[in-house]
Amino acid sequence: MREFQGRVVTPGEVTAEAIVTTQGFNTLASLQMPLQFGDKEVKCSDQNNEELHGKPLIGKALCLPQTIGSTTGGLVLYCACALEKNPACMLFANHIDSLAAAGAVLADVWVEKVTMPVVDCLGDEFLQYVKDGMTITVKENGVVQVND
Amino acid sequence: MILTPEQQAIYDGSKGETMAKVMKTLVMYGDAFEAEKLVPITSKHNHLVTSFGLKVMAPVYDLMQQILDAGVASGQTFSVDPRPLDKNVPANFLQNLVFRKFMYTKQDFYEDQLNKLGLMDKDAFSCTCYMDEMGNKPQKGEVLSWAESSAVVYANSVLGARCNRNSGIIDIMGSIVGYVPYFGLLTDEGRKATWVVRVQTTKKPEAQLLGSAIGLKVMEDVPYVFGLDQWIGKELNDAACAYLKDFGAATASNGAVGLYHIDHLTPEAVEQGEALIAEGAREYIIDDAELARVQANYPVIWKNPDAKPKLCFVGCPHLSLEQLKDWTVKIEAELKKNGVSKVVIPTVLTAAPKVLEAFNKTEYAARLKAAGVITSYICPLMYMNNPLCKTMPVITSSNKLRTYTSARYYTDQEILCAITNGGK
Secondary structure (H helix, E strand, C coil), X not given: CEEEECEEEECCCEEEEEEECCCXXXXXXXXXXXXXXXXXXXXXXXXXXXXXXXXXXXXXXXEECCEECCCCHHHHHHHHHHCCCCCCEEEXXXXXXXXXXXXXXXXXXXXXXXXXXXXXXXXXXXXXXXXXXXXXXXXXXXXXXXXX | CCCCHHHHHHHCCCCCHHHHHHHHHHHHHHHCCCCCCEEECCCCCEEECCCCCCHHHHHHHHHHHHXXXXXXXXXXXXXXXXCXXXXXXXXXXXXXXXXXXXXXXXXXXXXXXXXXXXXXXXXXECCCCCCCCCCCCCXXXXXXXXXXXXXXXXXXXCCCCECCCCCCCHHHHHHHHCEEECCHHHCCHXXXXXXXXXXXXXXXXXXXXXXXXXXXXXXXXXXXXXXXXHHHCCCCCHHHHHHHHHXXXXXXXXXXXXXXXXXXXXXXXXXXXHHXXXXXXXXXXXXXXXXXXXXXXXXXXXXXXXXXXXXXXXXXXXXXXXXXXXXXXXXXXXXXXXXXXXXXXXXXXXXXXXXXXXXXXXXXXXXXXXXXXXXXXXXXXXXXXXXXXXXXXXXXXXHHHHHXXXXXXXXXXXXXXXXXXXXX
């Protein structure tokens, strides 16, 4: 088990299975299609992301460098949370980007029952270490435990 | 973040619970970037990214309704991204059924909300609101609360305005309180380039391919591009602006670029030159081989990669008036060369409603129609983003459309060849 200290963007505690992308996560390309067409597993629909394409995202600990793409990204993430189709948490190796931050904050302020902890600044080593299927525990203080 | 007494009072609820939540959202958003303050929005109009009444976006419309019910709508009028549907664009019975009875069932409801929230006018639907015809062109140095990645990168880079890559909903919330958090591309430091890009191609690079390569490489960083002025000149004329519009859209969709500087061309590069380059900036050299490598790596997800295209979209982001004229001339010339009178693949050129209105007053409109080409104000991305279109072989010269849908990317010349002789 290894621990990584990050910065809390939106707080919370959760334990979930890791799913990892080492390239930018395109929120619109990944989520809009499964949300729109009722995919219960919310399988990633971004054909440009070989690591995630076709894999379920709901309830997973999504480990990523940052999000990219359309500025609808934040509101798509907000909708995923409001519809309870969101990842269990989002763990950023880099500093969070403006779109992901918007989605996380909108969900935190405007969706009452959501709990999607978001932690950033976990470092490149975090993304090099974590692999799909590992168990991740996020603590309230931004500590991320990775159990292999 | 340090708030002024007026901002703090709003945060504490002096203007009601909904306004307090809007302010709290902006403060938390700014805190994520260590913003020390909120600064006033100085542009005349706002621009919103959410133009579509998708059923799945119900939480967005619920939130907008809370804002309307609380009577806290913005004092700023706004334009918004293109409408998702247009009966002029070819669609079969099943597609029409899915569009109108399943996907965009909230379109009328949402457009009614937009009108109440401050839509500029009934034709204010385009991703290129900054076109002269559309009337939402910010001035250099103005502070914006815009969303729409292609519009934000254009406003920052070509017009010299200051705007972060705001998400939908954040865009209107900034406008409602009249302030945005001061961080990133609003600051002088945040506008410095952390990448130096050297264009060393032997011919003018395709705007959408060059933008894609840079976006994929630099992600959300700011690139300073050398060597492009030799191909598009040192003057921000119609042709250069159209090139930069398409280039920027690709940097923003294939990556997350919100600002670029072009040596000797874009306003801040002209004023400050290499002083805009941050210490320790990384370097990326782009030659013919690099562009070929990038294009070869685009996935082809058509069920049959050799299928005959059934539709072609050009104009994501929307075309300018000069681009519409230019496409008309080029299509006519290629048709003549191939000995045919009309395009052989249904082809849709998209542009802003008021740009189309201006185009329709020119002689080119009838010529384009005679060539069998359709014009539309639609958002091709919203048209394509469903499983029915996923199985349909669509071609495009838009790298943004390629990124989000199953549409296959070709260069402008390849598109011309395909639509006039089937690509033979």
